[in-house]
Amino acid sequence: MTTIDHAAKALTCLDKLAPRVCAVVRSIETDDEEMQRLKMLGVCVGRRVELVRGGDPLILRIFGSQLGLSAELAARVRVEICQPGHCALREDNCA
Amino acid sequence: MSDAGKFLSSSSCCEPSQPQHLPHHAYTLALVGNPNAGKTTLFNALTGLRAKTANFPGTTVERRVGRTKIGSHQIVLVDLPGLYGLESSSPDEKLASDALRGRLDGHPAPNAALVVVDATNLERNLFLASQVLELDCPVIVALNMMDMAKRDGIRIDVAKLRTELGCPVVPISARSGKGIRELQNEIQRLIGGPDAETAPQAKPGCGACSGCPYQARYEWTEKISNRVMDGTMARRSERTERIDEIVTHPVVGVIVFQLVMLVIFALIFWAAQIPMHLIDHLFVTIGAWVGTIMPAGDLQSMMEYGVIGGVGGILVFLPQICILFFVLSLLEDTGYLSRAAFVMDKVMRRFGLPGKAFVPMLSAHACAIPAIMSTRVIENPRDRLLTILITPLMTCSARIPVYAMVTALLFPNSPWKAAAVFTAAYGTGVLAALGAALVFRHTILPGESKPLMIELPPYRLPGLQTALLHTFDRAKIFVKQAGTIILAISLILWALSYYPKSSPPATAVAMNVQAAQFEKTGDTNQAAFLRDSASRQTAQNSLQHSFAGKIGHVIEPVIAPLGYDWQIGIGILSSFAAREVIVSTMAIVYGVGKDNAEHNPNSLYDSLRQAKRSNGSPIFNTATCASLLVFYILAAQCLSTTAVVRRETNSWKWPLFQIAYMTGLAYIAAFIVFQVVSRLVS
Secondary structure: OOOOOOOOOOEEEHHHOOOOOEEEEEEEOOOOHHHHHHHHOOOOOOOEEEEEEOOOOEEEEEOOEEEEEOHHHHOOEEEEEOEOOEOHHHOOOOO | OOOHHHOOOOOOOOOOOOOOOOOOOOEEEEEEEOOOOOHHHHHHHHHOOOEEEEEOOOOOOEEEEEEEEEOOEEEEEEEOOOOOOOOOOOHHHHHHHHHHHOOEOOEOOOOEEEEEEEHHHHHHHHHHHHHHHOOOOOEEEEEEOHHHHHHOOOEEOHHHHHHHHOOOEEEOEOOOOEOHHHHHHHHHHHHHOOOOOOOOOOOOOOOOOOOOHHHHHHHHHHHHHHHHEEOOOOOOOHHHHHHHHHHOOOOHHHHHHHHHHHHHHHHHHHHOHHHHHHHHHHHHHHHHHHHHHOOOOHHHHHHHHHHHHHHHHHHOOHHHHHHHHHHHHHHHHHOHHHHHHHHHHHHHHOOOOOHHHHHHHHHOOOOHHHHHHHHHHOOOHHHHHHHHHHHHHOOOHHHHHHHHHHHHHHOOOOHHHHHHHHHHHHHHHHHHHHHHHHHHHHOOOOOOOOOOEEEEOOOOOOOHHHHHHHHHHHHHHHHHHHHHHHHHHHHHHHHHHHOOOOOOOHHHHHHHHHHHHHHHHOOHHHHHHHHHHHHHHHHHHHHHHOHHHHHHHHHHHHHHHHOOOHHHHHHHHHOOOEOOHHHHHHHHHOOOOHHHHHHOHHHHHHHHHHOEOOOOOEOOOHHHHHHHHHHHHHOOOEHHHHHHHHHHHOOOHHHHHHHHHHHHHHHHHHHHHHHHHHHHHO
């Protein structure tokens, strides 16, 4: 069950993100135990993430800390890449 | 501003009632926090050595309980497992959450919660803090790692955070002890009575967001951190990133990890030898001393071989347990263990095992007992159980004397061939373990190991005190819980080999008479030789006629297809408690004498080579030796392991299953090897 409400914007799967690129989580596929936990650890809609090391497993930076994550789980998270001069984060704050 | 009810369907509060089993003036304070927030260090700083580790009733999840006195108040501090949020599905975290909310039977809610928050990672840590604040129970926030935060250039306005959260916030650094006194004062103030500040607590709220509770709550934590923190988002220190470049590298990282494990392995394998020999020697000496001061008889034999031998057999494992847990605790504290799990995950996953299973599997090459106790680093209970089940297949140091005996029989004059046999034996153990893991993943524990999701905390210098306390804790648990079972069974095994008593054989009696005559004539050498032979024959005779000997005869038809006779049967039976015992049992059974075999192993090997079956063919031919080797690689023959598995799985089901599958596997493999080799060789 995917909810892409920003269809116009280019969404990338988290595991395909290039290292050192800042992105914002837009949607998370299927809500099972693993994804619940991932959200609890901070990978939830509206959070800013950055890939530190690609591959499987990969390393994400979220807040001040790093998270080791299997690519299988990362593939279920869609992110919007922040473009230069445009931070995706600033638009979608809940009012 | 909306209230907390949006996030939690039921926020049962902490009740003011006192736990029944505690003195009524004791005040319970639950320690809550994210993993890696420094909870345990703070717990130790507040309670010191006065802590007890016990499982939550009916589970294998541990909690530590410690008492401390602040002012005139008795305080019971409960260290709950680390958790990221209250709605977790992992069993450890669920228990912590239930304990905090007073939902556990016979486990009343704490009077107040002490939330440990990592100042270097405020945004993540406030998530849990906000959930705890909603429980309507008094909360104190300990803002830990202030020294680290300062080093990383993070400045936190504590007074502002206090206002935002609406509860007392105390900046501390648990490692150095800074701020602990202020924290104690704050706790004292809380017990004294709720003051204006603690009564109405601000609840995090985000009324506009109704969709994802995580999103709403994280937006709240972000808002708070932005308000109280100076400057931009916390950046990890560059040192951590530079180290991670190397140790999380898919190739270099694996090599680094293997080097680290090699050092641990060397420590438990070689460094532990010295204290182990000392303990062994000590108990042999005590046993012998008891043998001299007590009148000969049943009680003396029971004390010497059953009780003192049994206690020695338990304590001899302590050096290995202590070394492994000390080093593992240091490694975990530095943050390296998470990286190790990260790099090994891909390799181990192919066999259905989690990355962290590598630590116990390698440690098991020294001893399965600390290895199984160390499986607690694996969070998922199914992954942990799988690792526990296969770990004892690794070649532990107790198998080495058996391998040495068999290789000496097979290739007496060829060190290269002997080395090849040793290598093959180690390899067989590893392959059997990985194979068993795959089979269990497709049968009794279906599914895959949980996909990796692990926080990689910043590197920190490890705390010596935490490591020492942890080591002490593990050692105590082993001696108390595994020790009692081991002692009981070692007494049973002693009785099996001691009763029923038989009179010394006629030849031994005659030799003693002859020895007495030699002593009269002054030929003490000859007399000592005769007495020694007589005592060996007596020991051989009494073991052969004991229950153990009788059982050896009974099981002979079962073990005959593996190439074993009833005498090897006694050896196998005696090594049920500890496999290395077979060497000394064989020495007694074949009349070499235990002491002779220890000082001169060749005397044992020679007698074994000469041992014949009833039809005159040698017992220890190539096929029997190969079959015996395979049997000892695979069979479950370690009582201490069984006792530890029982404790770690909290049931008899899994240790019994482990004995059954390992021994079954050993039987089938030894059968095949014997049948194939005897056909090839003859």
